[in-house]
Amino acid sequence: MELHFGANGVATQVKVALKRTALNAAHNAAGAKMVEFGGWEMPVEYSGIMQEHLAVRTRAGLFDVSHMGEIELRGRQALSLLQYITSNDASRLKVCQAQYSALMYPSGSVVDDCVVHRLGEDHFFLCVNAANTDKDFDWIVEHNSFDADVRNVSSDYSQLALQGPRAADILAKVTDTDLAALKYYWVCRATCCGVEGWLARTGYTGEDGFEFYFPPTESEPVWEKLLAAGKPEGLIPAGLGARNTLRLEAAYPLYGHELDEETTLLEAGLGWICKFDKEDFIGREALLAQKQHGIRKKLVGLEMAGRGIARDAYPVWIDNRVVGRVSSGSYAPYLKKNIGLAYVPPEYAETGREIQVEIRGSRVAARLAPLPFYKRSRA
Amino acid sequence: MPELGDEGLMYPPELLYTKDHEWIRVDESIGTIGITDYAQQQLGDIVFVELPKPGDHVTAKETFGTVESVKAVSEVYSPVTGEIVAVNSKLQDAPEKINADPHGNAWLIRVRLADHHEIEALMTAEQYQAYLKEEAGH
Numbered sequence: 001m002e003l004h005f006g007a008n009g010v011a012t013q014v015k016v017a018l019k020r021t022a023l024n025a026a027h028n029a030a031g032a033k034m035v036e037f038g039g040w041e042m043p044v045e046y047s048g049i050m051q052e053h054l055a056v057r058t059r060a061g062l063f064d065v066s067h068m069g070e071i072e073l074r075g076r077q078a079l080s081l082l083q084y085i086t087s088n089d090a091s092r093l094k095v096c097q098a099q100y101s102a103l104m105y106p107s108g109s110v111v112d113d114c115v116v117h118r119l120g121e122d123h124f125f126l127c128v129n130a131a132n133t134d135k136d137f138d139w140i141v142e143h144n145s146f147d148a149d150v151r152n153v154s155s156d157y158s159q160l161a162l163q164g165p166r167a168a169d170i171l172a173k174v175t176d177t178d179l180a181a182l183k184y185y186w187v188c189r190a191t192c193c194g195v196e197g198w199l200a201r202t203g204y205t206g207e208d209g210f211e212f213y214f215p216p217t218e219s220e221p222v223w224e225k226l227l228a229a230g231k232p233e234g235l236i237p238a239g240l241g242a243r244n245t246l247r248l249e250a251a252y253p254l255y256g257h258e259l260d261e262e263t264t265l266l267e268a269g270l271g272w273i274c275k276f277d278k279e280d281f282i283g284r285e286a287l288l289a290q291k292q293h294g295i296r297k298k299l300v301g302l303e304m305a306g307r308g309i310a311r312d313a314y315p316v317w318i319d320n321r322v323v324g325r326v327s328s329g330s331y332a333p334y335l336k337k338n339i340g341l342a343y344v345p346p347e348y349a350e351t352g353r354e355i356q357v358e359i360r361g362s363r364v365a366a367r368l369a370p371l372p373f374y375k376r377s378r379a
Numbered sequence: 380m381p382e383l384g385d386e387g388l389m390y391p392p393e394l395l396y397t398k399d400h401e402w403i404r405v406d407e408s409i410g411t412i413g414i415t416d417y418a419q420q421q422l423g424d425i426v427f428v429e430l431p432k433p434g435d436h437v438t439a440k441e442t443f444g445t446v447e448s449v450k451a452v453s454e455v456y457s458p459v460t461g462e463i464v465a466v467n468s469k470l471q472d473a474p475e476k477i478n479a480d481p482h483g484n485a486w487l488i489r490v491r492l493a494d495h496h497e498i499e500a501l502m503t504a505e506q507y508q509a510y511l512k513e514e515a516g517h
Contacts, residue, residue, distance in 0.1 A: 033423070049449040050424040241423070241450050309427050309447055331426040331449050338427075360445065 021066035022158050022219035030237055038131030040067040043239040052242035053333040056205050060164030060230055061238030064223070065204075069133025069154040070213065073124040077146035082124055085143050085282055086116065087265055089275035093118040098185045098200055101273055103128075103136055104283035108264035108290060112136045113255055115202060117187045125187075125198065127159070127211075129255045143282070157197075158219040162226060163209030163238075163246075165376075170230035171210055175199070184208075193218075193225040204243060206250025206374055242333075249332050251301060251341065251372035257312065257328045258299060258341055266290050267343070269299045269371070297324060297343040301373060302355065306365040310340035310357045317356040317363055318348050326357060332373060339373050340366075389416065389508070391482050395458065395498055396507035402482060403458040405498055410459050413486040414446060417511055419478050422448040428474045430487055435463045437490055439497050444487060446477065455487065459497045465489035 018041040027034065032043035043064065045052060055061045073082055082090045087110075088101035095118055103111035112132040117125040128136045137152040144150055162171055168179050177190040182201050190199035190212075197214030214222060227235060244254070253259050258268055265274050266287060274287055304310055310329030315322045329340030340357070348355075351370050356363035394402040400418035404411045419425065427447040437443045437457040444455045466488050470476060476485040492498075502510060 044450070045423055048424050050426075053449075245449060307427075307429070309452075311452060331447075333424075333449065 019067070021064055022216040023064045023066065023223055026220055026223055027064065027237075032237070032239060035240070037240055038067060038129065040130055042067055043237070044241045045239040046237045049239070049241040049245060050333045052236060052238035053245050055234060055236045056164045056207055056238055056242060056246055057334045058165065059234035060162060060166040060170055060209075060236075061205075061242065062223070062226055062230070062235055063161040063163065063238050063240075063243055064158075064219075065161050065211070065243075066158040066216070066219070067130035068159050069128040069130055069136065069152070070157050070159075071126045071128060071133070071137055071140065072149075072151045072153050073126070073140070074120075074122060074149040074151075075147065076122055078122050078124055078148040081140070081144055081146040081148040081150075082116065083279055083281060084146070085140060086114075087270075087275065087281060087283065087287075088116070088273045089278040090116055090118065090124065091278065095120055096187050098187050098202060099273075100185075102259075102265055102270065103139060104265075104281060105261065106282055106286060107261075108266065108283045108286035109261050110255075110259050110263075110265060111139050113253065113259055113270075115200075117198070117200060119187070119198070125213075127213075132255060156215070157213045158216045158222075159211060159213050160222065160226065161203055161205075161209060161211045162230075162235075163203045163205040163207050164235075165208060166230070166233040166235070167207070167209040170226070170233050170235055173229045174225055179210075182210075193222045193229075195222050204252055205246040206252070206372070207246075207376055244328075245330050245333055248328050248330055248339065248341070249335055249372070249374035251374075253299075253341075254328060263297075263343070264290055264295065267295045267297050267299065295346055298346040298349040299327070299371075300342055300344055300349050301369040301371040302326070302329075302340045302342055302357070302366045303369040303373075304338035304340075304357065304364060304366045305354075308357065308359040308362075308364040309338045310342075310359070310366065314340075315358040316342050316344055317358060318344065318353070322358070323348055329357075335373055337373075339369070341371075344368075390504040392504045394482065394504060395501035396504065396510075397456065397458045397501060398510065399456045401456060401458050403498065403501065404486075405492070408492050408495075409464065410461070410490045410492050410498075411486045412458060412488050412490060414453075414455060414477065414481055415507070416481045418453070419481045422446065422451055422453055424449050425474045425477045428470045428477070428487070430466050430470070431463055433463050433466055437461060437463060437488070446474070446487075457490070458501055459490060459492050459494070461490040461493040463488050464491050 027043040187200040203209035324344040442454040
């Protein structure tokens with residue numbers, strides 16, 4: 001048997017020099033399978049990806065996502081800097097509101113995608129990808145001709161994601177914060193499990209849920225108390241494996257897969273975070289030109305019709321030639337189908353088109369499917 | 380990782396094992412082949428199996444099929460050379476059986492051995508468990 005991991009950015013070998021979150025010992029004690037991800041040793045699964053995925057869709061799951069980076073921008077010119085380096089319009093954010101955005105290259109491709117939280121009038125808090133944190137920080141500092149105070153505060157925070165339809169019920173047991181008042185993509189100062197931190201109603205699973213940023217020294221008690229509080233609702237710890245399949249069903253992009261230095265925001269279907277009516281930003285010109293002249297490739301969803309699982313980088317065939325590649329592919333545990341995201345030329349991108357995915361030398365039938373694959377029904 | 384403690388009976392003594400984590404049970408000229416408990420644990424939830432057809436030939440140390448979990452693709456290597464006489468077709472619709480019963484009902488293929496001497500190079504259960512322990516130490 002020869003294992004080929006890496007399909008979802010997950011490798012099997014745990015090297016010595018990996019960074020560890022404050023919950024590393026707790027994960028090992030819980031029997032987690034640990035893997036390398038973005039320079040970190042992280043839990044890929046505890047009880048199994050299927051069970052964890054289904055728990056998040058039907059009840060709740062708790063993820064340690066402390067590997068994610070946090071960068072703070074402060075000062076009277078913090079907003080000006082942010083407006084210049086990101087594609088979304090941060091001036092529209094009220095204090096305690098958050099938005100999905102991207103740090104831009106001049107080419108219209110992205111340095112990283114991120115969530116921007118406005119914690120104060122002149123105080124912004126960016127949650128960025130673990131593997132990109134240093135690159136992002138250096139990029140921001142390099143373009144800080146605005147006299148903003150930029151700090152990489154990643155080591156000041158643990159981050160837990162409590163996700164699923166029962167997340168609010170569970171969290172209500174360990175906080176006095178009025179969760180009904182905390183709307184989707186809003187953030188507040190909150191005390192959870194006796195620990196103060198930033199509580200955001202955000203996530204990467206396609207479910208309702210919360211992300212809590214708090215001091216790493218408090219990680220174990222918060223983790224244990226949340227798991228205990230959620231036990232009656234069926235809360236279980238969930239790893240990066242389920243996080244990946246959940247985000248894929250919800251068709252959320254993952255940097256290094258759907259997003260990279262070669263792919264523009266428009267090609268990735270993220271035109272909705274390109275705000276051309278705000279002041280100039282890095283990449284604006286390239287994006288406008290592409291809007292006028294057309295994109296080179298387009299992100300599409302696919303569903304396998306024949307037997308086989310589409311995996312990352314597998315070739316996509318249309319009209320007897322390779323026209324693109326799968327960017328993320330997997331069995332979808334909730335939908336119980338084999339699904340994928342892929343880039344194809346825009347002229348082929350219409351939903352329903354019959355395509356083929358090349359799997360170990362054989363072409364297997366698939367068709368283009370509407371995105372997202374999964375969308376929760378909101379109450 | 381399975382616990383490789385003192386229980387000793389995790390790996391059935393009547394099977395022979397490869398370093399690639401396949402097993403074979405030899406009954407006279409027929410060998411039944413599957414993947415080990417260690418292999419299924421490493422893979423996680425198995426969701427797809429691709430196997431050859433009866434009549435196809437397999438060669439020792441060469442791949443004959445694929446087992447996929449949610450997150451990983453794994454090729455399976457044959458411990459022996461020979462002709463396939465049976466394929467466990469139940470796995471096509473229920474690949475998760477490999478997680479539940481890797482050394483029993485979830486066998487993958489049966490092969491008529493071409494060269495009985497090939498099995499002499501395989502590990503006993505005891506040797507395989509020692510091999511796993513050694514691997515875990517690295």
